[in-house]
Amino acid sequence: MKETILVTGGTGFIGSHTTVELQNAGYNVVIVDNLSNSSVDVLDGIEKITGIRPAFEKVDLRDFDATEAVFQKYPGIKGIIHFAASKAVGESVEKPLLYYRNNLVSLINLLELMPKYDCKGIIFSSSCTVYGQPSAENLPVTENAPIQKALSPYGNTKQVNEEIIQDYIHSGAPIKSVILRYFNPIGAHPSAFIGELPNGVPMNLIPFVTQTAMGIRKELKIFGNDYNTPDGTCIRDYIYVVDLAKAHVKAMERVLEKETDAVEIFNIGTGTGLSTLEVIQGFEKATGVKLPWSYAPRREGDIEKVWGNVDKANNVLGWKAETPVEEVLASAWKWQQALRERGIM
Ligand code: UD1
Numbered sequence: 248m249k250e251t252i253l254v255t256g257g258t259g260f261i262g263s264h265t266t267v268e269l270q271n272a273g274y275n276v277v278i279v280d281n282l283s284n285s286s287v288d289v290l291d292g293i294e295k296i297t298g299i300r301p302a303f304e305k306v307d308l309r310d311f312d313a314t315e316a317v318f319q320k321y322p323g324i325k326g327i328i329h330f331a332a333s334k335a336v337g338e339s340v341e342k343p344l345l346y347y348r349n350n351l352v353s354l355i356n357l358l359e360l361m362p363k364y365d366c367k368g369i370i371f372s373s374s375c376t377v378y379g380q381p382s383a384e385n386l387p388v389t390e391n392a393p394i395q396k397a398l399s400p401y402g403n404t405k406q407v408n409e410e411i412i413q414d415y416i417h418s419g420a421p422i423k424s425v426i427l428r429y430f431n432p433i434g435a436h437p438s439a440f441i442g443e444l445p446n447g448v449p450m451n452l453i454p455f456v457t458q459t460a461m462g463i464r465k466e467l468k469i470f471g472n473d474y475n476t477p478d479g480t481c482i483r484d485y486i487y488v489v490d491l492a493k494a495h496v497k498a499m500e501r502v503l504e505k506e507t508d509a510v511e512i513f514n515i516g517t518g519t520g521l522s523t524l525e526v527i528q529g530f531e532k533a534t535g536v537k538l539p540w541s542y543a544p545r546r547e548g549d550i551e552k553v554w555g556n557v558d559k560a561n562n563v564l565g566w567k568a569e570t571p572v573e574e575v576l577a578s579a580w581k582w583q584q585a586l587r588e589r590g591i592m
Contacts, residue, residue: 256330258285264492292440308353339401350404368502387556430484430516435582442582457583471545480523484516484554520554
């Protein structure tokens, strides 16, 4: 058995898939989650896949003492993968203090505890949202592209958290960090035992697509068809959540085992942009299900087009997205069907 890793937000979408890949790689995982946006039943799904039930603590990371108690209960936590955060862009505009307190204080508490418990490395979930709309010459966007003023408090928490980590390490803190900037994570584990479970009406494209295919939503609206893109719809870099989860394992190995800079940043995407229309066509092709959709006005705050240059992740981290998009879209549909079979959706 390798080291013990604390996965915050481990019952969430990306956290649960990463827990599976960490366990597959031999790590011992302890999950903390306040279950504000996920269910404890996710532990059953993880156990069904790997045969190992991860340790779980229902803890709110804003609570310093409760967080410290986790380090005391599980001695020898060597690394942290920090997913736990609020992530709804619109809600963050309405409740900025909730977002700042939740997303910033949680990270600060973890960083403060790391040296005391000899915890060496933290992998932080950041987002391509930090690039805003890159200029044409900066597409595909590299890690060195300028950071642009965030369009929402949510986006700002990602930027500020990156800076908090960098400032803390530059101050001489005895820790290392890998910051992963994700593009758009989608899909579900091929077993359909874990996946994405949005609360209420989904804001993100793929859950809306699968719920429409299931008949839960009447029609998908494509937000805007007058963008400066080949088919007029927005372009994103959709990355399979299982591939993304594996990037965290690579990042953890790197932080704990390799002689590297104390802070490193990697884009995690496929390197290819797909338009919203291409995603819909791809979904129909992959599943044989016809989707009802129509064009609607642009959504406020949407970026026109962004996709990643992932050379650094490929060459330095030694990680590459490998799953074909049809397979990814089929996995999202299989998960939606599993939810129906289980009577959840
Ligand atoms: C959003 C967040 C981003 C966050 C990411 C997490 C915004 C502005 N950005 O990214 O900060 O990190 O989620 O996954 O909210 N679309 C439709 N119809 C729909 C839903 C989406 O046409 O019903 C389109 C959107 O206009 C967009 C694309 O699908 O062009 C992807 O949308 P979404 O899944 O919400 O992701 P982002 O907006 O890229």
